[in-house]
Amino acid sequence: MDHSKQIQEIASRLFAENKIDYFVGYRQNSFDDTQVPFLITDPAEIPKLVFTERSVFNLSNYLKPDHTKRKRVGLVVKGCDSRALNLMLTESQVKRENVYIIGICCEGVLNEKGEKAQNCVECVMPDPVVYDEILGTASGKREYIVNADIKELAQKALTERADYFENIFENCIRCNACRHSCPLCYCAKCCIDQETSTLYHGANTSSAGMHALMTWSLHLAGRCVDCRNCEKACPSHLPLHLLHKQNEMVIYENFQQHLAGMEKDDRGAFYKYSLSDPDDFIL
Amino acid sequence: MARVGVFVCFCGANIADFIDVPAVVEEAKKVKEVKVSVLYKYMCSDPGQQMIRDAIIQNRLTSVVVAACSPRMHEKTFRKALSDAGMNPYLLEVANIREHSSWVHQKDKKAATEKANDLIRMAIAKSIANEQLHEISVPVTKRALVIGGGIAGIQAALDIADARIPVTLVEKSPSIGGRMAQLDETFPTLDCSQCILTPKMVDVASHPYIELIPYAEVIELDGYVGNYKAKIKKKASYVNFDTCTGCGACTQKCPVKVPNEFNMNIDKRKAIYTPFPQAVPNKPVIDAEHCTMLLKGKCGICAKVCEKGSIDYKMVDEVIEREIGAVVVATGYDLWDPKPYEEYGVGRYKDIITSLEFERMVSASGPTNGVPLRPSDGKVPKNVVFIKCIGSRDEAKGIEYCSKICCMYTAKHAILLHHKVHDSHAYIFYMDIRAAGKGYEEFVKRAQVETAATYLRGRVSKIYKKGDKLMVRGEDAQIGQVVEVEADLVVLATAVIAPHENPALARLLGISYDKYGYLSEAHPKLRPVETAKAGIFLAGCTQAPKDIPDTVAQASACAAKVCGLFAGDTLKKDPMISTISNEFCSGCLNCVKVCPYQAIVTEEIPLGHGSKELRTVAKINEGVCQGCGSCVAICRSMAISLAGFTDPQIINEIVAI
């Protein structure tokens, strides 16, 4: 899966036709085979653009005004990234005319150990759902697979699970890298950081960590596209996907097999309802 | 620094017997912000309220907690007391220590007292976060919109207009009159429907306060109670109503014949037509689906014969706007299509007709000049079988509910049949006879005795043809035997259903509808006329099946509600509504999606201080918001807060114990 050449060509064309102000892609790190997000405004930098199975970041994150300042952006997206972008479009965070989307039919990216990443193994939609140009061969929607870690944890005893998660919340340093790396966490000021808000926990105890991560995951419930940008960003290597995948599973199984960002104008599972939603858990 | 007063009520023995009230008073004093904590036998009494008023002034209180009965009981009373002492009434919190403690824990005084302590602590904590709120006043546009020109719409429009309030009446067909205009005579008095309806229709047309817009539909409604803006689409009639005299020359000469829907397609009308002779307005319209001039550009006869030159083939749909303060929805009903009753041969046998077809036939002005005729051979029927509950009360094929009017009109039909064809005989298959209403039971008796109609209790299982007769096989449950009746004509009392446009209309108006498509009232018992959306009211069968008297009564009730709404120059509204902070709103607009009242609109604000670039944020329309808090809970940036139930208030309650 090497589309570097094509992307470079497209980027040059877009700059030449004055269609974009920014191009967001990937650049090779100088010291190893990993890549970093690469924002360019100068066409001279185009030759540095690459795309391989090491292009792990979700670049939709860079559509936040902080990074590309609401200007016209050319952007490379994989399947999951495009779902996030789809939601950003639906939630009026990006204007469609301001973004030129190069969709990649993704064959899965690699994790730090060089294996195919877990979310790519479990991916439901490797093809871009929204794009102006598509690279690679589309392989279509796949069967939903319940996350292996979730299954394993669900088998464990309650106390064991509680210990496991308390450990996670305790090790959270509240650096908010997860939030800042998530394309769907675009709020002007996160509710967890509003000093005037009642959600605010200045302290960084496990209790506050639980509160922050739970609130965060519930705000992404029905919206998370499983790109795992958050998990890759976490300096404490916390398995943050567990919270999201759990919500995703409950939502998929109970709310008409809902998956976030698959369709245009779908706002996520919490912003609609069905009369036939499960009622049996209610007394 | 907050200064809270706590006022604990004995409620006679109701509270004092089961809660250690003096201890509760002392416990409240331990809270830092509490400046005064007292008890009294009946806080709601005058001296009790005086006590609160005095304490507010003496202690310069910033909020008040009354520990007494449920806030649903006396919140208003105590708010008034605060107001009388010059304090904002919304600084009150009620701790419900009667319904929630003393009455439900009568066997455990200690626990009840502890619970009361906690409830009071929670109320104190909440009250500290209370903010001063002010009733919202909303200006009112004193014009009503009535949708639907049947008897419900006519009655509502006339009653409102008689109170000198302008009304815009919108009717989708070329004439007002609705279903009632199709009826021959009405139960239980058998007055002629046309005779009682037509004068009202004429009144509508001539009333100085009524603007009648026929052949039109409401396509958009924006705004909120007192301040709606409606967009009305006037369908192209191709006839200039201003110059047309209604002479009828065009309809006579028109060569195109079309099934006449007013007469249930029994006869034909022309492509340019007035629905019925007494139509109001009595002006023809061209049916664009059938007019050959409009379809193929050939013909043009009507234009040639029109002396006034009123025919205009180039006319297009026109959208007009009206500013209105209230809406009465009176879209009436449809009839259920009995096709699923295949065992009856519906669709196969011509001589099975529906009640409304029968009604049209027996109408003096109807297609058969008042005589029922068999559609198959045009003969006058002798034996007529009426079958009730076709579709009604039939979960398998039709709908679950009772259509309410069929028992009565079938009795009427039996009587009318006897009037028109003296040697005829009516057989009526029924499940139950529901004749609750003034003069109704007597009317049914009249059908049974005077007309000697045969009432057979039971369902019809099959209808088959034998010669030119229809054999109706059914059960007579009273004798427990299968009976067969030889019929010349079978009349099916098909169920009343909601108009198929209702769901779309409900969405457009922002009101709710039930699973059958009937528009939902705000409360089934106590608010049967209002909808959940303020300023929108329901009249007639659009809410549920009902007969003419009930419809007229409901329409008049709507009129009273509209007049009440317009009585003042402004409307007062509870201030417990949501507000959105521009600073925190991220503009995802999910709140717009979730709001059940469409109370959230969008607004463009500068990106930053002094910036020319704009960004979109959500904004609450104060007039529409009902304060449910749905938007607050889904707002991820916590930009929305609901007055009276803000996050700090609720969180204070949670952390107070």
Place this chain on the structure above:
Amino acid sequence: MNLIFETDKAGLQKFYEEIIAKFETYAPVEKFEKFDYKRVSKLEECNPDSPIPSTMSVKPLFFPKTAKVMKFQEDSSGTTVSETDEDPLAGKRVILGVKHCDARGLQVLDEVYKWDYIDTDYKKRRENTIILSTRCDKAGTQCFCTSLDYDVENSDAHDVRIVNGLDGKIYIQSVTEKGENFLKENSSQQSVVGSQQSVEEIKKHYKSFESSFRLKMNYKEVNEKLQKLFDSPEFDPVSSNCISCNTCAFICPTCHCFKISDEKIKDTGVRYKSYDSCNNGYFTLMAGGHNPRPAKYRRWRQRAMHKFVYYKERFGVNLCVGCGHCAISCPVNISIFDVVNQVAK
């Protein structure tokens, strides 16, 4: 002061075990594939030789991510303030496996903590701690400690250093007086006291370590150039893919910004002091709505200049210690090394 013991792997293990048994000991413990300094009671729980790229800084043991400052209680008479419970980090303790750069970070932090207001909690934690440092055998990809303004080889930031000699022997060397006393008291198991030869071996080890660095820079030049480059346009491109999270600051052994917050339930509460970071957009947001550092490049300029210029001006030491933790943890791999070098190019 230069007490040196020679030992082998088994001896070192014994040494550690003895310490753990005797003292309140902290050492790198693996959690979610990352090493963090935790209280240990057995040597098996921890790994004092944890690799530098996956080891968190030791800073939280002196400046915890969150700490109680005071308690308060409200009643009808007003608010009463009281001392917090005993500081869990203030006891006599030993930390194993601290990296040189990390230890240097504490030395740098001391400057800010002993200037003007003296943070007694911090002071106590510092005084009561013995730091046993393991010298790295090889530099990590993001390391550049040797390029800065301190002498890594002869650093006195730790009390005792442990060096895996190239000759296969392990050297335990005291660096400070505190360290020497500690070694004297706790070295009963160690057989051979090192000689001049050991010093040479340690030097040799350092030479091989020094040559393993990928990143090297001329600190003096960078520092001087940066002083004049406040308005450099280069800060914008170097920070373009920064996502404005707080990771670099929270992970950094020398970042020391904090915020104060109260947590209250019913009528009692605690005041907390927790990490804060200049990298998030509203760090400098003022009550009136003005924000002097709204853009990413301004925040990165602040970060880079503080690390390489301001602190040096103010306290005479460079704030950045070259550990590379920020670059390793950064979600988008921004390295402060690259940033300052590119700006000062």
Place this chain on the structure above:
Amino acid sequence: METEVKKAQGTMVSAENPDITAPADWQPVIMGILCNWCSYAGSDLTGTSRIQYPPNIRIIRVPCSSRVDPWFIIKSLQTAADGVLISGCHPGDCHYISGNYYARRRFLVTKKLLNFIGYHENRVQFSWVSAAEGPKFAKVVAKVTEDIKQLGPLHRYKKENF
């Protein structure tokens, strides 16, 4: 095993934390969040009908179950509450047309997530109680109270004991 032993000795053991116990006569605190139009009115009816129920519940009034943000639940569990009961109008009866449908979705996901991270599923419960169902409210409270008593005190993530 250990849990069983402690129960036999007359102490309550926390379901999430076997090390945490409480005396046998321990009483839980339950946070009740009720919608104004149905459940709060229903609870008032329980009062006026003098139907007795356990005194452990502390009631907060909100306009609609859709006002309940999941973090009300989390915050309650972090502070005094050993359990939470949230009650609203029956489906179709919502005073605000559709509030409870949105709430229902959030509740299901929240409940499952809390259970996933180690809260016993009975800690957080939901009910539909109409304004006419005074007896049902009493039954629901009795059931929830009993359930939570069985679970013992909640200890995890409680804000530090000051």
